[in-house]
Amino acid sequence: MAEAINGVSVAALRVGICGYGYWGPNIVRNLSAIDQCEVVAICDRNPNALTRAQKLYPAVRMTTDPADVLEAADIDAVAIVTPVWTHFDLAKRALENGKHVFVEKPFTSTSAQACELIELAARKKLQIMVDHTFLFSGAVRKIRELVDNGTLGQLYYFDSTRVNLGLFQHDVSVVWDLAPHDLAIMDYVISDEPEAIVATGGNHFNALADMAYITVFFPGNVTAHINVNWLSPVKVRTTLIGGRDKMLVWNDLEPDEKIRVYDKGVEITNGQSVYDLLVSYRSGDVWSPKVNNTEALAVELQYFAECVIAGKAPSNDGEAGLRVVRMLEAAEQSQKDRGRIVAL
Numbered sequence: 001m002a003e004a005i006n007g008v009s010v011a012a013l014r015v016g017i018c019g020y021g022y023w024g025p026n027i028v029r030n031l032s033a034i035d036q037c038e039v040v041a042i043c044d045r046n047p048n049a050l051t052r053a054q055k056l057y058p059a060v061r062m063t064t065d066p067a068d069v070l071e072a073a074d075i076d077a078v079a080i081v082t083p084v085w086t087h088f089d090l091a092k093r094a095l096e097n098g099k100h101v102f103v104e105k106p107f108t109s110t111s112a113q114a115c116e117l118i119e120l121a122a123r124k125k126l127q128i129m130v131d132h133t134f135l136f137s138g139a140v141r142k143i144r145e146l147v148d149n150g151t152l153g154q155l156y157y158f159d160s161t162r163v164n165l166g167l168f169q170h171d172v173s174v175v176w177d178l179a180p181h182d183l184a185i186m187d188y189v190i191s192d193e194p195e196a197i198v199a200t201g202g203n204h205f206n207a208l209a210d211m212a213y214i215t216v217f218f219p220g221n222v223t224a225h226i227n228v229n230w231l232s233p234v235k236v237r238t239t240l241i242g243g244r245d246k247m248l249v250w251n252d253l254e255p256d257e258k259i260r261v262y263d264k265g266v267e268i269t270n271g272q273s274v275y276d277l278l279v280s281y282r283s284g285d286v287w288s289p290k291v292n293n294t295e296a297l298a299v300e301l302q303y304f305a306e307c308v309i310a311g312k313a314p315s316n317d318g319e320a321g322l323r324v325v326r327m328l329e330a331a332e333q334s335q336k337d338r339g340r341i342v343a344l
């Protein structure tokens, strides 16, 4: 890393990418735009994917053999952008060969695999970053700020809807495909540790769930609810967060006013008995805070390069990935048992 050859300084971080399907091109495009990074090689099992990549990046080495990336002496870090079931093996080989790892969500297929990778990276003094892209979006950063600075007041609930028609995945359920986004955002916004999960849902075409309702219980009576569905006629990306002082709606499909903060709430006054509960409703101003529009993946990959070069663990490290995988496992278990409560 970070060296000068014949007096010419070269990129501080030389990166290889495994997987150039749907999401891989976004990773390569953003890495290529980072000054401290050099994309050295792209690997995909599918030669057609490499033909597409070669047209855009003629100077980059193309290969169908993962070893040419995972074991290459001229590569410092590997981005793993392949299907979930391949993450563990590829990440393990990359770490064993001394490479830092940027790995797609969800981190691994099981929490045992996640623990093994975390331990291996620590032993080898290497960084793992799990791609929880939304944590680097202006909207989620703003929401975290509004929670942290007390604008919303004591939190009541987090309620997220991520539904659309398809895209059906062949290897994972809708829970493992879509819910990692919401669980990672929830984990970032709500600082407490979740206590338990309940999930229900259904599968209509094969053994994999295509719709799911996940409820996560936190201490202090805070509840999170996540609705993910591949069978929705319309695309919805809306999150409601209710606090005692303010409530907000984040509509990620809105081009401009993505977040609206409502000065709405409920005031309760107790009378003599429970029947005397006096409820009054507050309905004040609505405002839309400014949200940074920089592409989240660009911010995240810049942060990855900085973390690796500085030798510091990113906030979305293996532990953050493990927390999400644990919740996915619990949700899947609960759903199999038709909504049994699963302790975390």
Ligand SMILES: NC(=O)c1ccc[n+]([C@@H]2O[C@H](COP(=O)([O-])OP(=O)(O)OC[C@H]3O[C@@H](n4cnc5c(N)ncnc54)[C@H](O)[C@@H]3O)[C@@H](O)[C@H]2O)c1
Pocket (backbone or CB within 6 Å): 018, 019, 020, 021, 022, 023, 024, 043, 044, 045, 046, 049, 066, 081, 082, 083, 084, 086, 104, 105, 106, 131, 132, 133, 177
């Ligand atoms: N962060 C996000 O917002 C986001 C969005 C989409 C997908 N993803 C994640 O990215 C990953 C890939 O998803 P996708 O939609 O691009 O899938 P995809 O099927 O479109 O692409 C995966 C590519 O990996 C290649 N591949 C498979 N096994 C390989 C191996 N062992 N070595 C090299 N190449 C291999 C396939 O040929 C394919 O081209 C998944 O983990 C998914 O969850 C993340």
